[in-house]
Amino acid sequence: MADVTIFCFFASYTVAFALDVLRLKRPKRSTWMVSVGIAAAGFVAHTLFLLNAADKGREELLPPLLSSSQDWTLVLAWLVVGFHLFLTCCDRALSLGVFLFPLVLGLIGSSYFLADEPSQLLNAAESARRGWTMLHVSSLAVGSAGVLAGIVLSLMYLLQHRRLRQKGRSATGLKLPSLERLSRMNWWSVMVSVPLLTVGMGTGLVLLLSGSTEGRELSLGDPVVIINGISWLGLIGLFGWMLLTPRATGKQVAWRTLLACGFLLVTVVGLNVLASHSPGFSEHASVSSLGANGDPVETGGPS
Amino acid sequence: MNLQVIYCNHQTASLDIRERLAFTGEEQLADAYTQLRDRFPNSEAVVLSTCNRVELYTAQENAAAAPTHDELAGFLSNFHGVPVEEFLGDLLQHSGAEAVGHLFRVCSSIDSMVLGEPQIVSQVKEAYRQAEANEACGPLTNALFQCAIRVSKRVRSETRLAEGRVSIASVAVGEFARGIFDRFDDKTVLVIGAGEMAEETLQYLQDDGVRDVLVVNRNPERARELAAKWGGDGFGMDRLEGLLPGADVVVAATGADQPIVDVEMFARVRDGQRDRPVFVLDLGAPRDVAPEVSGLDDNVFLYDVDDLQETCERNRKSRSQEIVRALSIIENESDRFMQDVYHRATGPIVKRLREQWSDVSQKEMDRLRSKLSHLGDADIDQVEQTVNRIVNKLLHPPLEALRDEARDGTPHGLLDALSRLFHIRD
Incomplete structure (x- = not known):
C-alpha cells in the first residue's frame, strides 16, 4: 500500500482515457468494460495514495487529505474520477471520460510540480483555527470540483449544440446528454461552486488577517491577491448574471461559464505551480486566499 | 418483356431536385397519367413519388413501343417545368430484370434511407392503386407490383431488417430530439x-x-x-x-x-x-x-x-448481415418473376399446340366411335384415356424444352420452330 505512487494512477487514467477515445471510433462493450476497470483500478490506487498522505498528515497533527498543495490537487482529481465512475456506471453510453480525463491528468500532472509539505496555514500549533482551516480548504476543494464540472459541462454543451446544429455531421460516436440536461447541470454547478468558493476565500482571508503566519503581512495590492480577486469577481459576475438573466440562451451560459471557470482554474493551478517553484512568488501565493494551500518559502519544490 | 424504370432518389439527387420532380396529390397524379397515356399510348405506367424518391415505371408487350430514357426525362421536364439538364445527371435507368430487382429492393426498404422502414410498402401500394385508378396499369405492371408487395412481406418475415429504429420519424426523434430535450x-x-x-x-x-x-x-x-x-x-x-x-x-x-x-x-x-x-x-x-x-x-x-442521411447510413452498416440475406431473397424472387414472365410469353403457343393436338385426337376418337359402334361406353372411355395419354406424352418433350429455354429469356427461336413444325398460326 505504501508503494503506491502518483505514477500508478496517472498511468491508469491515461490508458482509460485512450480507451475512451478509442470507443468514439469503435463503441464496443468490451472496450467500455476494460476502460471502466482500468479507471476503477486507478481510482483505488489514487484512494490508497491519499490515505497514505492522510496518515502522514495525522502524524504531524494536520488535517487529513488537504494538508499540502499536492494533496489538495490530488483530492480534486479524485473527486472528478469518482464523479466520472459514478455517472459512467449509471449510463454506459455517455462519453464522459473524453472530457474528464484530460482535466484529471492535467491536475495530477500539475501535482508533480507542487509541494507535498504541509502548509503553514494548517499550522498544527493553532489548534483553535483547525476547524476554520478545514472549512476553508474543504469548501475550496468542493467549490473547485464544481468549477471543473462547470468547465466540462460547458464544453459538452457547446459540442452537443454544434453537433445538433450541424445535423450530427460531427463528433461521430460521441454520446452526450441532452442540451436541456447539460444546461440545467451547468446552472447548478455554478450555483453551488460560487458560494462554496466564496466561503473558502472568506475563511482564507479571515485566517490570514488573524495573523499567524510568522509576521507576514497581507497586502491588498499583492498581485496574487489581485489575480485571485479578479477570478473570483469573474465568477461572482457569472453567478449574478445567471440569476438575473433567466432568458439567457444555453449557449451564452456555456460560453460564459467556460471562460470564467477556465480562467479561475488556470489561475489557481498556475499560481500554485509558480508558488512551488519560485521562492519570491511563493511568499505572495502563500497569502492568497484562493490558493490557500500555498506553501511556505522554505518547503517549496516539486514532490 | 419490356419493362423500364427511370428514377432519382435520396442517393442520387438532392432534396432540391426531388421536391421539384415530386408528384403531389391525386389531381397532379391523374394529370400525369393522362399525359403519359397521350405520349406513350402503348405503355403501362406506374409513378412512385415519396419524400425520398421519384420513380416512373413503364412496361409494354412490344419492344418497339418502349419509351427511351430521354423521352421519359423529357416527360418529367415538361410536366414539372424543370429543364432536363438540371436533373438528367441525377436520373438513373434500369430495364428488364434490373428494373424488377430495383422495385423489389425499393419495396423491401433496402433502398430506403431508413433500412427496414415499413412506410415504403404502403407508399408502393398507394402508387399502384393510383395507377390502377387512372387505368395506367396492365398485365406486366400488375404482376410486377403484386409480386413486389409479396417479396417485401417475405423479406420482412425472413430477416431482421425491420427491427429497431425503422422510420425517419424514429431516427429523428431518437437521434436529434432527445439530444435537445x-x-x-x-x-x-x-x-x-x-x-x-x-x-x-x-x-x-x-x-x-x-x-x-x-x-x-x-x-x-x-x-x-x-x-x-x-x-x-x-x-x-x-x-x-x-x-x-x-x-x-x-x-x-x-x-x-x-x-x-x-x-x-x-x-x-x-x-x-x-x-x-x-x-x-x-x-x-x-x-x-x-x-x-x-x-x-x-x-x-x-x-x-x-x-438524417448520415444517421441512417450508420443504421444501415450495423445491419449489413441482414441486407445480405434480404438481397439473396430478392435475387431469388427476381429470377422467379422473370422466369414466370418469360414462361408467360410461351403461353399462347403452348395453348394453341395443345388445342391443335386435342382437336386431332377428338376427331380420331369420333371416327373410331362411328366405326366400332358395338363397343360399350366403358370401352370407349378406356380408349379415349389411352389416346389422351399418348397426346400428353408426345407433347411433353417439346413443352419441357420450351420451359427450359424460357428460364433465361423469351425463347423466340424455339417458339418460331414450334410454330413452323406444327403449323401454328396467329
Whole structure:
C-alpha cells in the first residue's frame, strides 16, 4: 500500500482515457468494460495514495487529505474520477471520460510540480483555527470540483449544440446528454461552486488577517491577491448574471461559464505551480486566499 | 418483356431536385397519367413519388413501343417545368430484370434511407392503386407490383431488417430530439399535416412521454380527428402562426408544393423567445419549412429528410448481415418473376399446340366411335384415356424444352420452330 505512487494512477487514467477515445471510433462493450476497470483500478490506487498522505498528515497533527498543495490537487482529481465512475456506471453510453480525463491528468500532472509539505496555514500549533482551516480548504476543494464540472459541462454543451446544429455531421460516436440536461447541470454547478468558493476565500482571508503566519503581512495590492480577486469577481459576475438573466440562451451560459471557470482554474493551478517553484512568488501565493494551500518559502519544490 | 424504370432518389439527387420532380396529390397524379397515356399510348405506367424518391415505371408487350430514357426525362421536364439538364445527371435507368430487382429492393426498404422502414410498402401500394385508378396499369405492371408487395412481406418475415429504429420519424426523434430535450412530458408538440407520417411521428413522440399535442391541417376536421386520437386539439391552417410560438417540437409533414412556414413567419414567431430551443422536423418533400429558418437563431434546430442521411447510413452498416440475406431473397424472387414472365410469353403457343393436338385426337376418337359402334361406353372411355395419354406424352418433350429455354429469356427461336413444325398460326 505504501508503494503506491502518483505514477500508478496517472498511468491508469491515461490508458482509460485512450480507451475512451478509442470507443468514439469503435463503441464496443468490451472496450467500455476494460476502460471502466482500468479507471476503477486507478481510482483505488489514487484512494490508497491519499490515505497514505492522510496518515502522514495525522502524524504531524494536520488535517487529513488537504494538508499540502499536492494533496489538495490530488483530492480534486479524485473527486472528478469518482464523479466520472459514478455517472459512467449509471449510463454506459455517455462519453464522459473524453472530457474528464484530460482535466484529471492535467491536475495530477500539475501535482508533480507542487509541494507535498504541509502548509503553514494548517499550522498544527493553532489548534483553535483547525476547524476554520478545514472549512476553508474543504469548501475550496468542493467549490473547485464544481468549477471543473462547470468547465466540462460547458464544453459538452457547446459540442452537443454544434453537433445538433450541424445535423450530427460531427463528433461521430460521441454520446452526450441532452442540451436541456447539460444546461440545467451547468446552472447548478455554478450555483453551488460560487458560494462554496466564496466561503473558502472568506475563511482564507479571515485566517490570514488573524495573523499567524510568522509576521507576514497581507497586502491588498499583492498581485496574487489581485489575480485571485479578479477570478473570483469573474465568477461572482457569472453567478449574478445567471440569476438575473433567466432568458439567457444555453449557449451564452456555456460560453460564459467556460471562460470564467477556465480562467479561475488556470489561475489557481498556475499560481500554485509558480508558488512551488519560485521562492519570491511563493511568499505572495502563500497569502492568497484562493490558493490557500500555498506553501511556505522554505518547503517549496516539486514532490 | 419490356419493362423500364427511370428514377432519382435520396442517393442520387438532392432534396432540391426531388421536391421539384415530386408528384403531389391525386389531381397532379391523374394529370400525369393522362399525359403519359397521350405520349406513350402503348405503355403501362406506374409513378412512385415519396419524400425520398421519384420513380416512373413503364412496361409494354412490344419492344418497339418502349419509351427511351430521354423521352421519359423529357416527360418529367415538361410536366414539372424543370429543364432536363438540371436533373438528367441525377436520373438513373434500369430495364428488364434490373428494373424488377430495383422495385423489389425499393419495396423491401433496402433502398430506403431508413433500412427496414415499413412506410415504403404502403407508399408502393398507394402508387399502384393510383395507377390502377387512372387505368395506367396492365398485365406486366400488375404482376410486377403484386409480386413486389409479396417479396417485401417475405423479406420482412425472413430477416431482421425491420427491427429497431425503422422510420425517419424514429431516427429523428431518437437521434436529434432527445439530444435537445431531456424529457417530453412538459413539451408542446405541433404537427402540421394529418397524414401517415405525421401520425407515425406522434407515435414515437408519445412513446417518449409527449402529452400536449396540437395538430393543424388544411382540413380542420381531419386535424381534430388525428389530435383526438392522441388526446390533443386540432385546428385549421389559419391558426398555424398563432400556435407556433408555444411549440417546442414542430413536425411538418404535408403534401404542399410550397413551404408552409416561411422565414418571415418564423422570425415573427421567434421574436422574444430566442432563449427557447425549438426542434423542427420537416418530413415534407417538397419541404414544408423554408431551410433559411435554421439560420434565424442558435436555438432553432431544423432537420429535413436529407439531414438524417448520415444517421441512417450508420443504421444501415450495423445491419449489413441482414441486407445480405434480404438481397439473396430478392435475387431469388427476381429470377422467379422473370422466369414466370418469360414462361408467360410461351403461353399462347403452348395453348394453341395443345388445342391443335386435342382437336386431332377428338376427331380420331369420333371416327373410331362411328366405326366400332358395338363397343360399350366403358370401352370407349378406356380408349379415349389411352389416346389422351399418348397426346400428353408426345407433347411433353417439346413443352419441357420450351420451359427450359424460357428460364433465361423469351425463347423466340424455339417458339418460331414450334410454330413452323406444327403449323401454328396467329
